[in-house]
Amino acid sequence: MRKRNAVAVMLLLAAMQCAAQSPLLPPSPVRSQSIVVLGGWSWPVSHEGLTKYWGSGPALSVQFLKSVSPVVSLGFALEGAAYWFRGPVFASAYPSLPFKNPAVAQIIAGVVGRFTITPGKKIVPYIGGMIGFSHMTGAEYSLQTDSGHVTYFNLPFQTRLAASLYGGLEYRLSRSLSLDAEARALYVNDDPNVGLTTVLRAGLRFFF
Numbered sequence: 001m002r003k004r005n006a007v008a009v010m011l012l013l014a015a016m017q018c019a020a021q022s023p024l025l026p027p028s029p030v031r032s033q034s035i036v037v038l039g040g041w042s043w044p045v046s047h048e049g050l051t052k053y054w055g056s057g058p059a060l061s062v063q064f065l066k067s068v069s070p071v072v073s074l075g076f077a078l079e080g081a082a083y084w085f086r087g088p089v090f091a092s093a094y095p096s097l098p099f100k101n102p103a104v105a106q107i108i109a110g111v112v113g114r115f116t117i118t119p120g121k122k123i124v125p126y127i128g129g130m131i132g133f134s135h136m137t138g139a140e141y142s143l144q145t146d147s148g149h150v151t152y153f154n155l156p157f158q159t160r161l162a163a164s165l166y167g168g169l170e171y172r173l174s175r176s177l178s179l180d181a182e183a184r185a186l187y188v189n190d191d192p193n194v195g196l197t198t199v200l201r202a203g204l205r206f207f208f
Contacts, residue, residue, distance in 0.1 A: 032067040033208055036180060040201025042081035042106075049193025053090050053153055054083040054104060059199045063112055071116045077130055079108040081199065085139075094152060102139035104155055106197065108162055108186065109133060116170075124170040126182075134162035134188045161189040170205065178205045 042059035044050045058081070065075035085101045110132015117125045138157035143150055168182025181202040188194040 034065045034067075034073070034205050035208070036061070036063040036065060036203065036205045038063075038180060038182070038201040038203035040199050042083070042197055042199040044083055044194070044197050046195030047191070047193050049153075049155055050083065050104075050195070053086050054155075055086050057082040057084050057103070059201060061201060061203075065112070065114060070119045073114040073116075075112055075114075077108075077110060077112040077132070081106045081197065090152075097143075097152070100141055102141075104139050105137045106194070107135045107137075108164075110162070122172050124172070124178075125167070126170055127165070127167045129166070130164045130186075132162060133159050134186070134191075134194070135159040136191075136194060155193050158191070160191045160194070163187055163189070176207045178207075179203075180205050 038061040040059050040061075041056055043056040044054060059079065060081075061077060061079040063075055063077040065073040067073045082103055082105050084103055087099065087101050091099060108130075110130045112128060112130040114126055114128040117127065136155060136158060138155050140154045140156075141152045142154070143152075164184050164186040166182050166184035168180055171179045171181075173179055179202070182200075184199045184201070186197050186199070188197075
């Protein structure tokens with residue numbers, strides 16, 4: 001009887017220990033595929049063609065990822081950002097001109113890779129990168145005057161090669177859902193008007 005009681009006590013203690021530790025264990029995703037939906041705010045940083053009259057605006061990103069190893073995921077991404085026209089700056093420079101307020105949009109598409117630094121934990125740091133193409137919708141303001149044709153700004157419609165780097169933290173909410181928060185820098189190649197843009201964003205990653 002004592003032997004049975006001792007075994008029962010040991011099993012009970014083991015069960016209590018597992019129950020106490022289980023909430024601390026990170027929930028692992030049950031599928032290798034995921035969709036990441038992020039929203040945030042984007043800032044143009046470098047070239048005057050964009051930064052002179054356009055300021056920061058909202059950004060959205062959707063990524064499809066497939067795990068090829070416990071630490072590496074590959075996929076593709078579609079991103080977009082809107083940049084608001086800095087009307088007071090333009091009005092201050094040209095107070096006698098009729099006012100225009102053209103917002104512009106940046107659309108990015110490409111292949112993306114993500115490297116998980118410490119897999120298997122509840123809070124997971126990661127880094128990643130993307131290479132693809134950036135398209136600016138463009139805007140122009142020009143007038144014909146007595147002295148000739150005058151262009152006050154010209155942000156052309158064009159598509160250029162682009163690459164980005166990003167890093168962030170993933171917080172596992174469940175086996176099929178996590179919360180992501182990250183910072184990203186994107187450089188548009190051979191574009192004298194756009195150059196470097198940055199974005200802070202957060203959202204959800206759905207595993208399936």
